[in-house]
Amino acid sequence: MPQNNTQIWCAIPVFNNKNTIKDVAAGCRAILKNVVVIDDGSTDTDVAFLLAGSDVTVLRHAKNSGKGRALLTAAKYVETRGGTYMITIDADGQHNPRDIEKFIPLLREDDASLIIGCRNFNTENVPDKSRFGRKFANFWLRVETGLYVDDCQSGFRAYPVRYLNHLKLKGAHYDFEAEALAKAAWAGLQLKTVEVDVTYPKPGHRVSSFKPFLDNLRISHTHAMLVGRCLLPLKHKRLVRAKKTDFKILRHPGSLLKILLTENATPGGLAIAAATGTFLAILPLLFVHTLIIMYIAARLNLNKVMAVNIQHFFMPPFVPALCIMVGYFIRHGYWLTKLSFETVFSQFSDRLFEWLIGSLIIAPVGAVLMGGLVFFVATFIKKRIAAT
Numbered sequence: 561m562p563q564n565n566t567q568i569w570c571a572i573p574v575f576n577n578k579n580t581i582k583d584v585a586a587g588c589r590a591i592l593k594n595v596v597v598i599d600d601g602s603t604d605t606d607v608a609f610l611l612a613g614s615d616v617t618v619l620r621h622a623k624n625s626g627k628g629r630a631l632l633t634a635a636k637y638v639e640t641r642g643g644t645y646m647i648t649i650d651a652d653g654q655h656n657p658r659d660i661e662k663f664i665p666l667l668r669e670d671d672a673s674l675i676i677g678c679r680n681f682n683t684e685n686v687p688d689k690s691r692f693g694r695k696f697a698n699f700w701l702r703v704e705t706g707l708y709v710d711d712c713q714s715g716f717r718a719y720p721v722r723y724l725n726h727l728k729l730k731g732a733h734y735d736f737e738a739e740a741l742a743k744a745a746w747a748g749l750q751l752k753t754v755e756v757d758v759t760y761p762k763p764g765h766r767v768s769s770f771k772p773f774l775d776n777l778r779i780s781h782t783h784a785m786l787v788g789r790c791l792l793p794l795k796h797k798r799l800v801r802a803k804k805t806d807f808k809i810l811r812h813p814g815s816l817l818k819i820l821l822t823e824n825a826t827p828g829g830l831a832i833a834a835a836t837g838t839f840l841a842i843l844p845l846l847f848v849h850t851l852i853i854m855y856i857a858a859r860l861n862l863n864k865v866m867a868v869n870i871q872h873f874f875m876p877p878f879v880p881a882l883c884i885m886v887g888y889f890i891r892h893g894y895w896l897t898k899l900s901f902e903t904v905f906s907q908f909s910d911r912l913f914e915w916l917i918g919s920l921i922i923a924p925v926g927a928v929l930m931g932g933l934v935f936f937v938a939t940f941i942k943k944r945i946a947a948t
Contacts, residue, residue, distance in 0.1 A: 587657030628736025748800030835931030887914030
């Protein structure tokens with residue numbers, strides 16, 4: 561853990577923020593002795609010239625390489641200078657540098673935590689897309705790690721540099737921040753939060769290098785890759801030693817059941833568990849539906865009780881028969897007029913193939929409908945409980 565504030569650095573990635581970078585850097589320098597600005601190929605000004613005489617270190621990328629690459633450049637630089645933590649803050653003036661002081665007490669507790677500054681959205685001009693993006697990111701981190709963080713999209717963070725530099729991070733742009741949280745949690749780092757203020761200019765006045773289509777595509781791709789990695793039956797490489805597992809809970813079935821029932825039991829969490837269980841229940845996974853649903857629910861930190869039990873709505877014979885009928889129609893262009901024990905088992909290979917084809921149509925539809933229904937019911941119940 562840092563013994564003094566000289567081991568805590570501030571890193572400011574900047575790309576075409578000439579109107580705000582000087583004030584942000586000055587605000588950070590007023591609190592911390594060590595401040596590094598990473599000019600990620602800015603074309604609107606000479607950042608080094610603009611900050612000349614400010615006692616701030618400026619590193620430069622010859623061309624724009626992305627926010628993630630800028631932060632990794634800073635992390636390597638900070639570690640070579642003996643830094644323990646690197647607090648990152650955006651250069652657009654959204655955050656108040658004074659909030660850096662809120663991070664410092666947490667940083668002194670240990671050197672294996674990643675601190676996220678959760679933005680206070682009870683302010684003016686917060687874009688709807690930012691509110692949605694926040695919920696979207698929070699949900700996927702919960703799936704990928706089982707952890708809940710209130711603001712996964714915040715760029716105001718404190719990274720322990722020696723661990724950050726050992727994570728194998730591929731994201732070079734805004735996808736870096738989503739990847740860094742998930743892989744830090746997998747590596748055994750604690751994710752902690754502190755509330756920070758945020759200021760959004762009026763619509764049309766904010767300067768942002770976020771490219772809605774391209775960056776959202778990158779972020780979605782990153783989450784897809786992280787979820788895919790979660791599904792593999794391989795342990796994550798840990799940089800911090802894990803605490804010993806306490807198996808005492810197994811001697812208390814009531815407590816264990818309570819944990820299972822409340823696991824990721826938000827309306828959204830229950831909905832995705834129901835959708836996942838539904839999708840897998842409709843597929844022709846003969847005799848192993850429950851095992852596969854349990855495995856995937858465990859790997860993706862879903863509510864196992866919901867995921868496993870929702871499959872009972874799709875037991876034979878109705879849903880498999882519907883899938884076979886649809887699959888038969890797709891294969892032949894007309895409906896199977898006689899579906900019986902004889903036509904199924906005497907031509908089992910054909911019916912199984914048609915079941916598979918039909919399930920690929922029925923399963924996604926069923927998952928969306930069941931997930932939506934569970935979300936609606938869970939939200940209704942939650943509101944009723946809150947009202948009492």
